[in-house]
Amino acid sequence: MLFNSLEFFIFFPIVFVLYWMVFKSSRQAQNILILLASYVFYGWWNIHFLWLLIGSTVLDYLYGFGVNSQNRNKAKLFLWLCVINNLGILFVFKYYNFFIDQIVHTSELMGFALKPSYLSLILPIGISFYTFHGMSYIFDVYNKKQEPIKKFTDYAVFVCYFPLLVAGPIERASHLLPQIQANRTFNYKQAVDGCKLILWGLFKKVVIADNLAMVADSVFNHHQDHYAYALILGAIAFSFQIYCDFSGYSDIAIGTSKLLGIELLTNFRFPYFSRDIAEFWRRWHISLSTWFRDYIYIPLGGSKRSPLISVRNVFIIFLISGFWHGASWNFIIWGFLHACGFLPLLLLNKNRKNASDTVAQGKVWPSFKELFQMMSTFCFVSIAWIFFRAKSIDVAIQYIVNMFKGVFKNPGQFLTHPSQLSIFVYILPLLVIDWYLRHNERELRTPASWVRYPVYIGLFVVVLLNLGKKASFIYFQF
Amino acid sequence: MKKFLKKTFILAFIPLFVLLLAAIIWDPFKVFWNYEDYYANTVIDSNRELVCKKMFLSKSDHKNVNAFIIGSSRSQAFKVKDWMGVMAANGQANLNGFHFDGNDLGLYRMNHLIRYLIDQTNKIEHILLVLDHSSFKEVGPREELLFKEAPGISEGTGFDFYYTTLTSSLNKYFLMDNIEYGLTGKYKESMARSLLKLKYPATSDVQTGDIFYGLEREIKEDSMKYYNTLMQRGVFYKREVGKVSKPMLEKEQLRLLNEIKTMITEHQIDLRIVISPLYDNIKFNPQDKKTLEILFGSGKVFDYSANEQFTSSIGNYYENSHFRPEVARQILKLVYTK
Numbered sequence: 001m002l003f004n005s006l007e008f009f010i011f012f013p014i015v016f017v018l019y020w021m022v023f024k025s026s027r028q029a030q031n032i033l034i035l036l037a038s039y040v041f042y043g044w045w046n047i048h049f050l051w052l053l054i055g056s057t058v059l060d061y062l063y064g065f066g067v068n069s070q071n072r073n074k075a076k077l078f079l080w081l082c083v084i085n086n087l088g089i090l091f092v093f094k095y096y097n098f099f100i101d102q103i104v105h106t107s108e109l110m111g112f113a114l115k116p117s118y119l120s121l122i123l124p125i126g127i128s129f130y131t132f133h134g135m136s137y138i139f140d141v142y143n144k145k146q147e148p149i150k151k152f153t154d155y156a157v158f159v160c161y162f163p164l165l166v167a168g169p170i171e172r173a174s175h176l177l178p179q180i181q182a183n184r185t186f187n188y189k190q191a192v193d194g195c196k197l198i199l200w201g202l203f204k205k206v207v208i209a210d211n212l213a214m215v216a217d218s219v220f221n222h223h224q225d226h227y228a229y230a231l232i233l234g235a236i237a238f239s240f241q242i243y244c245d246f247s248g249y250s251d252i253a254i255g256t257s258k259l260l261g262i263e264l265l266t267n268f269r270f271p272y273f274s275r276d277i278a279e280f281w282r283r284w285h286i287s288l289s290t291w292f293r294d295y296i297y298i299p300l301g302g303s304k305r306s307p308l309i310s311v312r313n314v315f316i317i318f319l320i321s322g323f324w325h326g327a328s329w330n331f332i333i334w335g336f337l338h339a340c341g342f343l344p345l346l347l348l349n350k351n352r353k354n355a356s357d358t359v360a361q362g363k364v365w366p367s368f369k370e371l372f373q374m375m376s377t378f379c380f381v382s383i384a385w386i387f388f389r390a391k392s393i394d395v396a397i398q399y400i401v402n403m404f405k406g407v408f409k410n411p412g413q414f415l416t417h418p419s420q421l422s423i424f425v426y427i428l429p430l431l432v433i434d435w436y437l438r439h440n441e442r443e444l445r446t447p448a449s450w451v452r453y454p455v456y457i458g459l460f461v462v463v464l465l466n467l468g469k470k471a472s473f474i475y476f477q478f
Numbered sequence: 479m480k481k482f483l484k485k486t487f488i489l490a491f492i493p494l495f496v497l498l499l500a501a502i503i504w505d506p507f508k509v510f511w512n513y514e515d516y517y518a519n520t521v522i523d524s525n526r527e528l529v530c531k532k533m534f535l536s537k538s539d540h541k542n543v544n545a546f547i548i549g550s551s552r553s554q555a556f557k558v559k560d561w562m563g564v565m566a567a568n569g570q571a572n573l574n575g576f577h578f579d580g581n582d583l584g585l586y587r588m589n590h591l592i593r594y595l596i597d598q599t600n601k602i603e604h605i606l607l608v609l610d611h612s613s614f615k616e617v618g619p620r621e622e623l624l625f626k627e628a629p630g631i632s633e634g635t636g637f638d639f640y641y642t643t644l645t646s647s648l649n650k651y652f653l654m655d656n657i658e659y660g661l662t663g664k665y666k667e668s669m670a671r672s673l674l675k676l677k678y679p680a681t682s683d684v685q686t687g688d689i690f691y692g693l694e695r696e697i698k699e700d701s702m703k704y705y706n707t708l709m710q711r712g713v714f715y716k717r718e719v720g721k722v723s724k725p726m727l728e729k730e731q732l733r734l735l736n737e738i739k740t741m742i743t744e745h746q747i748d749l750r751i752v753i754s755p756l757y758d759n760i761k762f763n764p765q766d767k768k769t770l771e772i773l774f775g776s777g778k779v780f781d782y783s784a785n786e787q788f789t790s791s792i793g794n795y796y797e798n799s800h801f802r803p804e805v806a807r808q809i810l811k812l813v814y815t816k
Contacts, residue, residue, distance in 0.1 A: 006641065020479060186479050195486065457493050464497060465650040 001044040003252045004206050004467060011041070012256065019260060020186050027183050031153050034260070038162035042126070045166075049124040052089070053160060059085055060134035061155045064148040067141050075142060082138045086131040093123055098327030126166030128324055132291060133159050137173040139295050146173045154180050161262075163253040167246070169267040169287035176262070184261035194258030196456075201251030203459050206466040208426045209244035212237040215423050220389055223399045228406025231399060237423045238389050239382040243272065244430065246285070270438045272381075272431075273359045275373035277341035278351040280381060288324070292317050303346055314346060315339045330387050330396065337384040358438050501647040506656065507623065509643045512536065517680045517689065521659065521673045526551065526689075527580035527587065528628035528639075533684045534576055534598075541600050545575040548591060549608030550583040552754050552799065555806035556608060558686035564810045565604070573603060577687035581624040584616020587631075589734045592741055594631045602747050606813075610754040610783065611762055614726035617734065693796045694803075705792060714792045717759040723783075727766045739773050749774060750813055753781040755788035755805060757798040780813050 001007050015037045023029035043050040063085075066078030091099075097118050107114040137158065140146035149155040157180050164171060219226055219234025226234065250267035257264045265287050274280035281289050293302075297317045303310040315336070322335020345351040359374060360366040366374065383400060390396035502510050508524045516529045534540050545565070547556050558575040565573050578595065580587055588607065596602060620626060623646045629636025646652065655672035659665065665675050678692025697704050708714060727735070742749045751770060753762045762783040770779045787808075788794055794805045 186482075188479075188482055191482050192485075453489065456489050460490060461493055461497065464494065465648050465653065467645065 001041045031157050034157050038160040041162035057156050057159045064141050068148045079142050086135050095327045129168050132170050140173050163256040167249050169265045170291050179262045190258050194255040197251045197255030201248040202463045204244040204248030209241045212241040216241050228403050231403040235382050239385050240427050270434050274377050275354045278345045279354040334384050334387040501644050517682050530578045530687050531628045533687050543574045543576045545573045545604040547577040547606045549579050553579050553608035554689050555801050555803045557688050560807050564814045584613050585734045586616045605749045607751045610756050611723035614731050617730040713797050722761045723763045725763050727769050751779045753783045755782040755785045757795050759784050759789050
C-alpha cells in the first residue's frame, strides 16, 4: 500500500479510530491492531511475501533469546545464525543474480563459459529495511544493550510497524521498543504535528518529487538526445526528486506514527544545506548511516586506529552502503565516490568540523564561504547521483562527459531554452521553506491561524490536484 | 480527541468535499449527469462507451432495439441509418438499430458489452461487429478513463470508474489547460494532453448513437487544404506493401471469442464481423481469419483489410486511423447483399 494512495486514505483513518477509540484502554490490543494493520499494509502489495516477513520476524525473535545466553560461544553461534539468516534472505532475493552475473563475466574473461541458472524472483519491498531492523535488535541484545523481548507481539510490532516497514526510518530497539511497551495516550499536539508532517511529506512527494521525476526521467532515459544544459538540469532535477521522494516518505512515516503516539527517528536534516560530505552524511538517511556507523564502522575500529585502518573502514562502510541500495556496480561506484569525498576530511581531521551547528547559525543568510561550501557539496552529491540514477556505469560516464564537454563547447545554450528552468518552480519554494525550517525539521512553524489554516488548506488542495497517478517511492525498490 | 477530529474534518474533509462537489457539478467528462447533446460545445473527449450507454438507456424504446453496430471509434464510419437502409432493401424493415461503440473498444469490453445488451433488450436480431487487428490486443480491463468499462457494463461496482473520473477531472494539467482555454479561447499544441483540437464540434444522434465528426464539414469546405495539411505533417505515411498482422488469437482471446459465440448461438443472433480497411494496409492474419470463420461461420467474416478498393485513396480517411462513412456504406452493401 502506498502512502499516496486512496487505499491508505481509507485504511489509516480506520486504524486510527480503532486504535484510539475502540482499543484505547488496552496497550496489548493496540499492539495487536498495529501488527494486523501492518500485515494488511504489507500484504496489500503481495500477500505471498507476507510469509517471508512473518518467518523472518519469528526467527529473529527466537535468535534474541539465543544471543542473550550467558554462554558467549552459544550467544556468538546464534548471532552468526541470525546474520547468515538475514543476509541469506537478502542474498537470495536481492544479490544472487548479481553474483551469478559476476561469475559468468569472470569465467568469460578467463576463457570458459559457465551457464548457471538465474533466479526469477521479485524483490520483496522493504526487505533491506526489515532485515536491518531485525539485525539491529539482535546486535543490541548480543552487546547487552537490550533485553530480549518476551512478548512476541511487541517484537513483531517493532519489526513490522507499518509506517516504517517498507522504507524506514530504520529504527533501533532501544528507541522504539520502550514506546511499544509503554501505555500510550492521545496527545493533541503530537497528533497535530503528525498531520503537518504528513501534509508536508505528501507535498514533497506528489507535488515536487513526482513533477521533477518527469524532467529527470525524460533526460536520463534519452540522455544522448540532450545537450549539456538539459543534462545539468536533469541531474539537478533528480537530486531534488530523490530528496523529496525519500524525505517526503520519511515525513509521512514519522507523521503517521505520531498520530499513533509513537515517535520515530529523524531521517533527514536538510542534507542539501551541508557544507561538506561528512555533514551531508549526518543529514541524509540518518537512520541508515548511523546503523552502519554503530554496527559496522565502530566495531571495525572506526577512525580511532591507524590512518590505514581508518581509510579501509571508510571505504568498507561506503561501499556496503552503496551495495545496500541495490545489486549493481552503479551503486557501488556511488558509494565509492562518497568515500572519496569523505576521506580527505577524515585524514585532515575535519570530518566533524560542521557536526555541532547548522549552516548560518543564528543568521538569516549564509556567508559567501558557506554558500560556496554548500554549492560545491551539492555539485559533488549531484554528480554522484548520476551513477545512482543511470542505467549503467557506461551511461553515467557518458552523461557526465557530455555534460562537461557541452558546457565548454557551447556556453550560449544556457540562454536559449529558458523554459526548461521551470524545474526551479518546484525547487526554489522548497529551498526557501527548508531554509526557514533548517534548525528543526520536525517543527513546521507557521504564523497566526489566519495565515496557517489557508496555508494548510492550500497545500492540501495542491496535493489532491497532484494525486492523480500512483507513483511509487524510489526507496521501495531497496 | 474531539477537538482534533473536528479540526481534521474542517481542514481536510471540507476542502476535499468542495473539490469533489465542484468536479461533479462541472462534470467535464459527462459522467455524472445526463445531457441532451453530449458533444455540444465541448473540446473534452469523454468515455464513449458510457456516453453510448446513457444515450441508449435514454431511448424510451431501448428494450426493443434489436440491431447493434459494435466496435471502436473506427466503427463510427458505419451509420445506423445506412445499415437500416441496406437491411430494409433486403426485406428487413422492422429493425430498430443502435450504434454502441467505445474508445479503442477491444475484445474484452466487446464481450461484456454484448452480454450487457442481451440483458437490456428483449431480443437482438443482428450485430455488426467492426474489428481490426488491434481489437484483439485487449484481454483485460484498462486503467485510463477513456478506455475504462462503463459502470453497469463492467463486472465491478463502478467505484473505480468514478474515482478515476474525479482524479482525472481534478488533474492539475487538465485544470490548467481548461482554465487557459476558457479564458483565452485559444488552443495551444501543449493542450493536446487534455483537449481536442476541433474546428467544428462533432454532433450525435441520440436515437441511433451515431456520431458525426465535424471533420466532414472541414473536408467539404476545402478538401485540398485539409489533406495537404495532414500530408505535410506526415500523417499519411508511406505504407509497406504485403505486410500481414502477426497472429493475435491466443488462449485468452479464444476464450473471449468462444463466450461471444455461446451468447450469439444461445440468443440466435445474426452476427457479422467486418475487418476494417485501415490506412496501415496491413493484411489481417489469415490464420486468425480462419479461426474466426471456424467459430462464427465462413459467411460471417468479411475481411477488407489491405483492400486496395478502400485503402488506396487517402480521401477515404479522416487521418491514418479512421475511415469515412462512404467507405462504410460500400462495405455494408457488400456484407448484406444476398
